[in-house]
Amino acid sequence: MADYRAPVKDALFTLRHIGMLEDLSKTERYAHADPETVAAVLEEQGRFMQEVFAPTNAIGDRVGLKWSPDGVETPAEFRAAYAKFVEAGWQGLNADPEYGGAGFPESVFACASEFETAANGALTMAPGLTTGAIECLQHWGTEEQKEVYLRKLITGEWTGTMNLTEPQAGSDVGLCTTKAVPQGDGTYLITGTKIFISFGEHDMADNIIHLVLARLPEAPPGTKGISLFIVPKFMVGDDSSIGERNDVRCVSIEHKMGIHASPTCVMSYGDDGGAVGYLVGEENQGMRAMFTMMNSARIAVGIQGAALGDAAYQKALAYSQERRQGREIGGDSKEPAFIISHPDVRRMLLFMRSHVEAMRALIVYNAAALDLSRALDGDEATAWGEIAELLTPVTKAWCTDVGMEVTSTAVQVFGGMGYIEESGVAQHYRDMRIAPIYEGTNGIQAMDLVGRKLGLRMGGVVNDLMDRMTATVAELDAAGESFASMATELQAGIDTLSDVTSWIMTSGLADPKEALAGATPYLRIFGIVTGGWLMARQALAARAELDAGSSDSAYLEAKIVTARFYADQQLPQAAGWVASVKGGAAVLYDVDADQLASV
Numbered sequence: 001m002a003d004y005r006a007p008v009k010d011a012l013f014t015l016r017h018i019g020m021l022e023d024l025s026k027t028e029r030y031a032h033a034d035p036e037t038v039a040a041v042l043e044e045q046g047r048f049m050q051e052v053f054a055p056t057n058a059i060g061d062r063v064g065l066k067w068s069p070d071g072v073e074t075p076a077e078f079r080a081a082y083a084k085f086v087e088a089g090w091q092g093l094n095a096d097p098e099y100g101g102a103g104f105p106e107s108v109f110a111c112a113s114e115f116e117t118a119a120n121g122a123l124t125m126a127p128g129l130t131t132g133a134i135e136c137l138q139h140w141g142t143e144e145q146k147e148v149y150l151r152k153l154i155t156g157e158w159t160g161t162m163n164l165t166e167p168q169a170g171s172d173v174g175l176c177t178t179k180a181v182p183q184g185d186g187t188y189l190i191t192g193t194k195i196f197i198s199f200g201e202h203d204m205a206d207n208i209i210h211l212v213l214a215r216l217p218e219a220p221p222g223t224k225g226i227s228l229f230i231v232p233k234f235m236v237g238d239d240s241s242i243g244e245r246n247d248v249r250c251v252s253i254e255h256k257m258g259i260h261a262s263p264t265c266v267m268s269y270g271d272d273g274g275a276v277g278y279l280v281g282e283e284n285q286g287m288r289a290m291f292t293m294m295n296s297a298r299i300a301v302g303i304q305g306a307a308l309g310d311a312a313y314q315k316a317l318a319y320s321q322e323r324r325q326g327r328e329i330g331g332d333s334k335e336p337a338f339i340i341s342h343p344d345v346r347r348m349l350l351f352m353r354s355h356v357e358a359m360r361a362l363i364v365y366n367a368a369a370l371d372l373s374r375a376l377d378g379d380e381a382t383a384w385g386e387i388a389e390l391l392t393p394v395t396k397a398w399c400t401d402v403g404m405e406v407t408s409t410a411v412q413v414f415g416g417m418g419y420i421e422e423s424g425v426a427q428h429y430r431d432m433r434i435a436p437i438y439e440g441t442n443g444i445q446a447m448d449l450v451g452r453k454l455g456l457r458m459g460g461v462v463n464d465l466m467d468r469m470t471a472t473v474a475e476l477d478a479a480g481e482s483f484a485s486m487a488t489e490l491q492a493g494i495d496t497l498s499d500v501t502s503w504i505m506t507s508g509l510a511d512p513k514e515a516l517a518g519a520t521p522y523l524r525i526f527g528i529v530t531g532g533w534l535m536a537r538q539a540l541a542a543r544a545e546l547d548a549g550s551s552d553s554a555y556l557e558a559k560i561v562t563a564r565f566y567a568d569q570q571l572p573q574a575a576g577w578v579a580s581v582k583g584g585a586a587v588l589y590d591v592d593a594d595q596l597a598s599v
Contacts, residue, residue, distance in 0.1 A: 002318035002424075004054040004119055004311055006046025009555065010357065011111040011364075012039055017541035018361045018534055019107040019368040027375035030105050038108050041093075045112045048088060053119035056081050060122050060261030061427045067253045072201040072263045078123055082156075082204040090116075091127050091156030096138050099146060100154045107367040110303055114360065117307035121431045122262040126159050126199045128300050133160025133211055135296050140228070140281040140289040148240055149209055149230065159205045162297070163194040163212040163231075163267060164290065171444055173213065173287065174222035178269065180214035180229055180277060189274025190214050190231055190248075193266065196438070200265030201233075201250030207242055208233040212269065212277060213286050220284065228286035229277035231269065247275040258430030295392055297439045299366060302395035304435045305403025306359035312410035312428040313352040319414055319423075320345055339413075348413050352406045354566040357538065357559075358531030359399045365534060366391040386461040390453045391530070397445035398527025400435040407432045446519035449526065450504050451512070462501060469494050469533040475540055482560075483539070486567040490536050493529040493571045500525055500581045513585040521580035532571040539563035 015021040015038065025034045056077040066073040085091070094109035095101025117124045134153050137145060152158040169175035178192025190212060194200075201208070210231040219225030235243040247270055254264040269275040281289045320340035328337035339345045366388060373385035407429040411418035418425050436442045454462055469490065476487035504522055508515030542559040550556060 002315045004050060004057075004314060006042075006050055006115040006118070007310060007360075008039075008042050008046045008115075010360065011042055011114070013541070013559070014357075014361055014364045014538070015107060015111065017538060019105075019364040020372070021105075021107070021368075024105050024107070024368065024371055024375060029375040030103075030371065033104050033108060038104070041104070041108070042111055042115075045090060045093075046115045048084075048090070049115045049119035052081050052084050053116060053123060056123060057120040058424060058427065060120065061431075062260075064260045065253060065263050067250070067263075069249075071203060072250060072253060072265070074202050074204055074263070075261055078261060079204050081120075081123060082126065085127065086156040089155070091130060092134075092154040094131070095134050095154045096150075099138075099150045101134075105368070105371040106299075107364050107371055110299065110363050110367040111360075113300060113303050114307045114310070114363070117304050118311040121304065121308055121428075122259040125259065125262040126202065126204060127156065128297075129162055129198055130156065130158075130160040131300070132162055132292075132294075132296050133209060136211060136228075136280070136289055136292045137230075139292050144238075145230065145278065145280070148236055148238060149232075152207070152240055153209060157205060158207040158209055159199060159202070160209045160211065161197055161200050162290070162294075163197055163200075163210050165196045166193060167195055171441065173226065176213050176215055176226055178212065178214040180216050180227060181274070182216070186278070188214075188216075188229060188277045188279065189270065190229060190277040191270030191274050193268055195266050196254070197265045197267045199263055200267045201253075202263055206234075207236070210248065210267070211280065211290070213290060214277070216283055223287045225284050226286040227283050228280040228289045230280055231275050231277040235276065247272045256434070258427070258433055294439060298392055298396040298445070299363065301435050301439045302359070302366075302397075302399035303363055304432065305399030305401075305406075306356055306363060308428045308432045308435075309352065309359065309403045309406035310356045312407040312425050313349070313356055315423070315425050315428075316352065316410040316413035317349060319417075320349060323414075323417075345413060348409050350562065350565045351570075352409055354535065354562045354570065355402050355406050355531070357562055358535050358566060359402060361534035361538060362391070362395055362399065362527075362530060366395045383464070386456050387465065390449075390456060390461050390465065393445035393449045393453060394523060394526050394530060396439065397436070397442035397449075397523050398531070400432075401442060401524070402527070403432050403435060404429075442523075443520055446523040447516055449523050450508060450515050450519045454501065454505055454508075459501075459505060465530075466494055466498055466501075469529070472533055472536050472540070476536055479540060479543060483536075483543075486536050486539065486564055489567040489571040490529075490532055493532050493574045496574045496578060497525055497529045500578055503582055507584075511585075517585035517588055518581035518583065521577040525574045525577045525581065528570060528574040528577075532567055532574075535563040535566045 021035055024030045059077050060075050063075045092101035093104050097103040130153055137150050153160055164173055180188040180190050182188050212229045212231045213226050215225055216227055232246055235246055249268050250265040251268045252266045321338055323339050324336035325339050328341045369384045369388035373381050410425045411429055414423050417423050473487050473491045476483040500522055504515050539560045542556040546556050
């Protein structure tokens, strides 16, 4: 089984040419994140994940977790690895320096998160949820809350959770019934049950800081009546000292298809009268605060597609170079050939590699747009913020859908051995399956894209993005014959995206159900074309580095070939989804539930 190797070189290439790292480092906010420093950070972080997190991945999958009324026991190897993670200070890489963070750009953090997730997807859930809690409190917490809770979260000594889902309130969070009763002293008593709470209970940190959605007495119905509360596992003093146990318990953990060593908890608040909570932000504004975490989490889930996809690709590539089967087509040898010599295996490997690179580029571009929206001022900041808003549902949904396909393809490269757990790729496939579901299912992401994001600035944001794509076509045309097919296919993809975007916006105005019926295939087209655009930009950058005399010719030439493969064989598939977009809603309702059940 191949060891995971962090793709530091490709991450740095993507940050330079897609993530606008040099421009970011010229801003006051990110002046410390110059390319040389970022390279040193990612090289060290990649080494850490390879040596510390990656060896525990299969162990966690095999050993799993132990629940008791006293708590959840994680594998001993997880506890040791997490302790080293805290000691190394990786939790605060993108956090506010005022409270102990390193303040690196989100684009750099995205690359580090990819290495972390690829090394061990289950263990990474703990720092991942903590990152969301940090971002929420940085934005919405009082100064007192920041001093008491934020510093310990940023060091990783304490972990954080996101408590939204209830048995009756999944995607429709407005059905939340967890109660919060004010006590007159600034505290609230929280009672209720939350489900699907990742790392809601564990033994790796000194305290767990739960961010819990609950409803105040007489609150308005739906999402307008939800507030957000800090509910610590152990009570905390003003000096961050830990006191008595709060009235919150993990009453069970789920038995899942994948991420076996990530405790997915059923949390009970108030079995003995009420868990003490502290309001975050204003009353009845909890959803605004929670979405600070959700947007971060959605990009983080998109990262899982690239991360687990790359981990599976690395295993498949290594296996293809050691497994002999069949003779090489057109070869003279009568000996069995390595399967990497077979055309269909090559096709699968290029499919995986090209999509991993496209996902990585989209994630970095989305994150860099967030960075620029924070580092710049005025209209520039607004414009980049709009791009980030537009791309977030695409990053989450397209990358996780494609991540499923990439991990599945890795199993296929192994053949029957891929179905055997010892190969390691079966775990990546199982671990990947949750990503299209949580933090808002991919269908919800598609609805968000067509229902909210396309309308940003009356369609001006999506048009601006397509103008950027068209400018890249002109660069490809000017680059010579070797880029001609890439230019042709990218332009065709842009034309397809433009056509279906106009249809969605027109049909949506006339009948929202028509637009929503085509939302998922529309997002697929959006992802394919955006991925193709970013691959083309990387190919142009690789050619420029070659022309400048770079000594890394093998890597750069491979970047161009991979982009050409994507353009020639993946971009044309965008047109195949048009009929699904424009098919409309009628056919979906021409059969009723009883007919669907008939056999």
